[in-house]
Amino acid sequence: MSAGSVCWFAGDEHCVLVCTFARAIFLLTQRTSIPPRPPPLPHPAAWTRHQYLQMQHPAWPPLTPFFLNSQQLEVIPDHVPSSFLDTPIGFQLFQNTEEIEKILDLGKKIGESCLAHWQRLDAFKSFFFLALNFPMRTGQFSKDQLRQVDNEVRKFLKVTLNLVGPAVGGLQPLHLRSI
Secondary structure, eight states: OOOTTTTEETTTTTEEEEEEEHHHHHHOOOOOSSSSSOOOOOOOOGGEOOOOOOSSSSSSSSOOOOOEETOOOOEEOTOOOEEEEEEEESSSOOOOOOHHHHHHHHHHHHHTOOOOOHHHHHHHIIHHHHHHHHHHTTSOOOHHHHHHHHHHHHEEEEEEEETTTSOOOOOOOGGGGOO
């Protein structure tokens, strides 16, 4: 484990420690700030797991075991998808098929709402596109799912912008002289 590697510890989604590996070792071995008998944590070590994160492929098996109340913490292997606060984490993110339905339902609710046109556009920007941000960055959706989202959004935005049904909704190239 290199000194620049990052460790994170999560305890029942209530307590998180994210730091460099060298800092984690320092925090776990420093005796001056830790009493000889630390008070027991409110949750058992069985609820706490950790994973090594590096910029390259992770070292496996982990080189340093970590203990909590004299119990060794479980290590999450890099090939096992995991989530923290309902957000996928780790090296291999799992596909969340329910997420696409939630996002499409949100777009449908906004598109069919009785809001004014400018309010509907603001709602799309504030809620719908924000909900798409993380899944788009992490490649959560397949090409077919992205096409489905695109078709639904185009339909609702055409209604919001008072465009006729067959209006072109794609990107249109402009000549530099016409700008």
